[in-house]
Amino acid sequence: MISGAWEKVMETLDLLKSFKCPTVIRQTLVPKFNMGNIEGYAKLANRAEPTYIEPKGAMSVGFARRRFAYEDMASYEDIKKFASKLSTETGYGLIDEQYESNIVLLSRLEKPIKLYS
Numbered sequence: 001m002i003s004g005a006w007e008k009v010m011e012t013l014d015l016l017k018s019f020k021c022p023t024v025i026r027q028t029l030v031p032k033f034n035m036g037n038i039e040g041y042a043k044l045a046n047r048a049e050p051t052y053i054e055p056k057g058a059m060s061v062g063f064a065r066r067r068f069a070y071e072d073m074a075s076y077e078d079i080k081k082f083a084s085k086l087s088t089e090t091g092y093g094l095i096d097e098q099y100e101s102n103i104v105l106l107s108r109l110e111k112p113i114k115l116y117s
Contacts, residue, residue, distance in 0.1 A: 013048035022051040022113050028058045031074050042089035053092055055083045057102035076102050
């Protein structure tokens with residue numbers, strides 16, 4: 001849909017490791033759409049070397065309701081299983097999770113960096 005979009009995404013991923021501040025890659029996931037290629041996600045994460053990886057279940061609210069139904073959303077268990085496999089592929093460990101937000105936080109750090117108190 002956008003000319004050169006994939007190349008621009010790759011360029012952005014390559015830039016992430018040059019930043020001195022914490023960086024994050026969020027993966028917004030829908031089971032029937034984009035949760036089948038964990039190795040591909042791992043390859044992208046390893047290329048970018050972000051501080052954090054956030055696998056998160058996409059929510060069928062607002063405009064997203066036109067793309068997928070509520071029953072197509074990933075469960076927290078789906079996201080946790082995805083994150084566990086991604087952890088194995090990347091060496092990033094699970095350092096935090098939020099059931100209510102359907103998100104898991106992975107990092108090579110032992111705990112999140114606190115930017116604000």
